[in-house]
Amino acid sequence: MGRLLKILLITLFAIIVLLAIAVFVITQVIDPNEFKPEIEKQAQEQANLTLDIQGDLAWQFWPSLGVSLGRTEARIADDEELFAALDEASVSVAVLPLLYGQVEMDGITLAGLDVNLVDGPDGANWEQIGPQTPSEDTAVEEEPVAEEGSSSLDIPLTIPQVVVSDGKVRYRNTADGTDIVVEHFNLNAQDVNLDEPFPLQMSLRYQDQSDMRVDMNLDTVLAADIDNNHFVLNPMTLDANIAGATTMPVDVHLEQNLDVNLNEDTVSIKDLLLQAAGTETKGNMDITALTGDMQLSGKLATAPFDANKVLEAIGEAPIETTDSQALSKIALDATLGGEPGSVMASPLTLTLDDSTLSGSAGLASLESGKIIFDLVLDKITLDGYMPPAGGDSETAAAGGGKTGGTASLSSDELIPVETLRPLLVDGKLAIGTVKYDSITASDMKFAVTAQNGVLQLTRATGSTLGGSFSAKAKLDASGSTPKISASNTVSSVQIQPLVQMALEDDLAKGVFDMTGSYSASGNSEKALMNSAKGTIDLSLADTTVRGLNLYSTLVGGVNDMLGQFQGLATALIPSQESGKLPSALSEDTKILDLKSRARLDKNVAYLDSLSAVLQKGEITGNGWMNILNQDFDLKIGMQSPELGTSKYLTGTTWPLRCEGNLGGNPAKWCGPDKDGFKDIGKQVAANATKDKLKEKFGIDGEGDTTEEVLKDAAQKKAKEEVNKQLQDGLKKLFN
Structure with missing residues (x-):
């Protein structure tokens, strides 16, 4: 028995030594760079990619067994423009577990990945990847399915570390001018296991043709069920700095527990916390039929905030009002719901200082974008929201008669017709009381x-x-x-x-x-x-x-x-x-x-x-x-x-x-x-003269003025005595 045990130990030791010698020979004697031409040939034939492996292919023996790849560039067919490149990549497994018939990944690293995606009227460049000539029909023999437990090596379940550093992806559309760059992409995942949650950190920068820039950092624990397309990020923390959308960059902090099930077409967001520009929103949300007639349910609540402090945070000028406390207390409370294919907030409560707007509002149809609302504002006093007195007014200056003021009229476009034409709206608003100056409407x-x-x-x-x-x-x-x-x-x-x-x-x-x-x-x-x-x-x-x-x-x-x-x-x-x-x-x-x-x-x-x-x-x-x-x-x-x-x-x-x-x-x-x-005075004097002539002398004088009446009366009385009496009498008539 002792001899047998000794023989077994010697045999086992010999196997280990031979295995070690084999690994050593593979890593030290065989030069992997000799495979470069074959790799490049297969890439050309199978993927229509022209590879240029500039760096070395290298073995690693201890403490991990692995292979690394240096600078490599890929171009589609004979294009001069670079399609993809990487500075370094490596994959390794632990050596000692191999001696026991186990495969334990030690790590995967990828550095300097650079991908250029181009789309246009003639199609996208990535659509050219793949065999360009049809292959001859060949019978494909089905590989025998290995029975459970028949493998001599265990499938690796855990990867201690996956690292992607300084990656970059650029997408351009030559038809509409879209130019998006995702750069400084870094990912670090520890103890990666598809059966158990594992920690993951990621950071990147997004930038597009409109100078929108987002710097993002993600820290989460990911549970990934690949077979069922089910992904859970719990907890999840996202910090971002967004520039380009506002005058000043805005810091955004997001915390949530995110559950995405693609097979069931659902998303669940729990314990949401969103902080941005001095605002804080909390809530929970469930989404079903994500890719169909989407339906939401949940609640959102935004804590009271000061509008002018928000404007200050994004670099905008404050809203000047008569009341310095106006716009200082704005809050939102909404219950999300609605029929499939719609997004409704009902009930919805919006608080504006001492006023409360309540009711329902939302999109009756996500497909058409129809906006509906039925809201009630209890009360509002507008005086405090008016601009302070003393501001420049743009009223037309007095003077100029009928045409005055027209010179100040602008010829600039006033109505945004392109924005208004697609609008679908059906809304109602009721207001209890509105006060402005000395006027109250109800x-x-x-x-x-x-x-x-x-x-x-x-x-x-x-x-x-x-x-x-x-x-x-x-x-x-x-x-x-x-x-x-x-x-x-x-x-x-x-x-x-x-x-x-x-x-x-x-x-x-x-x-x-x-x-x-x-x-x-x-x-x-x-x-x-x-x-x-x-x-x-x-x-x-x-x-x-x-x-x-x-x-x-x-x-x-x-x-x-x-x-x-x-x-x-x-x-x-x-x-x-x-x-x-x-x-x-x-x-x-x-x-x-x-x-x-x-x-x-x-x-x-x-x-x-x-x-x-x-x-x-x-x-x-x-x-x-x-x-x-x-x-x-x-x-x-x-x-x-x-x-x-x-x-x-x-x-x-x-x-x-x-x-x-x-x-x-x-x-x-x-x-x-x-x-x-x-004119009236002349007519009245003429009428009075007529009456006096008639009254004192019995003469009917005719005319529109006193002079015409007197002249007519004189002509009617030809006798000189009468004329004399007439003239003498008339002189005394109004004296």
């Missing part, structure tokens, strides 16, 4: 749609200032020239806060109703204004215009007229010993009822008709107003019962002229039409 409801390049505001209603409003609008961008149309109705709305806000002056108070319709076409400020058309019906009730008293204007004109026609005052206003009408004590005009119709033509609103009942009279008129520079010119006819006590003035319409700018002093807007008043 119960506001809006509805919008977009399809085939036509955007419509199908509803805009609400209550404000004691009344209500409604409006509709349409933008048709489907054709070569955008067309805009709109209509609105305002009922029983207090006018004072609106005038105060628009003109920064307490100019008027009262209640107004308005209906209007408008249209324009073009794609610039100038084109839209040059094509603008519209009609407006406006009515006022119980209104006071401050700083403008039309009756005082009328009285002033009448008194000036009386001063030009001596003797008329007694005949016209016998109750006034001064010979003048007293001025009104009030500086305002009280309008009991007013109705007007105007039409819009380009930048001018033409007042075609105006009729109003005042506290001291009635007015009619017409005129125009430039909506750009607010210049206006109105011709008004006024009748006043205060001047109707004289039969010569009953029914007289006194011409007034109101012109200027809405930004000017109302007291200087209106004045009497001096020529019109003078």
Whole structure:
């Protein structure tokens, strides 16, 4: 027995020595570089690749058995442009396990990999890889399937280390200009085992033709079930620096547990944490039918953040607001769901400072990109979100009459038609209350749609200032020239806060109703204004215009007229010993009822008709107003019962002229039409002369002026005595 044991030990030792000698001979005597020509030949025949193995092929014996490859370049067929290259590659197995019939990988390294992918109208360069001539049909003998446990060597299950360093892949598309480079690619995986999770680290830089650059570092534990296409990264940490999308580079930190099952077409994201530019989002998400009618479920929550701090982090200027605390508390809470093929957030809650927007929103169809939403905003006060006072305004300067302000209109493209045409939208928005300046609007409801390049505001209603409003609008961008149309109705709305806000002056108070319709076409400020058309019906009730008293204007004109026609005052206003009408004590005009119709033509609103009942009279008129520079010119006819006590003035319409700018002093807007008043004075004097001649002398004088009446009366009385008496009497007539 001892002899047998000794023989066995000697035999085993001999085998080990022989195996060691064989390995030594293979690694030290056989030169692998002798195989270069054959390797290059097979690459040419089997892959259509021209290999240039510049570096050495080398064996390694201890402590690992392996082979390494030096600098190698590959070109497709006879192309001069490099398709792929690597600086170094090696693979090795542990020596000692081989002595026991086991294969244990020691490591795989790949350094300096460089791949150039080119695509274009004629196809991609990688499509040329492979045999270029059909091979003869040969019978393929099926290799016998090894029975379980029949192999003399165990299949390696674990690779202690896989290292890829300084890799680079470039993709170019000559048709559309795409140029993407992934470089500085590094991968380090330890204890790689397809049956057990293993740690993996990866880093790379992505850059494209738009100067977008992403530096990324990944640290995870990967479980890879290759047979079932199931991959789990748990935990997973990704840090990236993104430049080119914003003014300043942005650091992004992502943590999650990622489960991807390609066979089941699912993705699961758990314990998500996303931090970027001062924001933090957490949540969980499950995706099914990833490559089909995708369906999402889960929750996302973004913690409150300050919008201006986010802008600062990405290098953008802050949003300047009247309230320094505006935009300082923005948060999001969304539950993801929806039918297959859609992505919906319902319920969705967005917090903006003291306001809350809630409801649902999302993509009704991932295929069509249709956006739908049904949201409710509880309240918002806009004053704090307005720019601080003192900023430059771009309103047109006053002056220039009807054509003023048009020079400032831009010819630049205004409407992004290419962006609007593919839009599919169906949305609703309700707002509880909106406050701005001294105006509060409530119960506001809006509805919008977009399809085939036509955007419509199908509803805009609400209550404000004691009344209500409604409006509709349409933008048709489907054709070569955008067309805009709109209509609105305002009922029983207090006018004072609106005038105060628009003109920064307490100019008027009262209640107004308005209906209007408008249209324009073009794609610039100038084109839209040059094509603008519209009609407006406006009515006022119980209104006071401050700083403008039309009756005082009328009285002033009448008194000036009386001063030009001596003797008329007694005949016209016998109750006034001064010979003048007293001025009104009030500086305002009280309008009991007013109705007007105007039409819009380009930048001018033409007042075609105006009729109003005042506290001291009635007015009619017409005129125009430039909506750009607010210049206006109105011709008004006024009748006043205060001047109707004289039969010569009953029914007289006194011409007034109101012109200027809405930004000017109302007291200087209106004045009497001096020529019109003078004509009235001549006619009144002629009528009074007729009556006096008839009354004192029984003579019927004819004429439009006093002179014509006197001349006609003299001709009718040929007798000299009568003429003398007539002349003497007339001299005393108005003295």
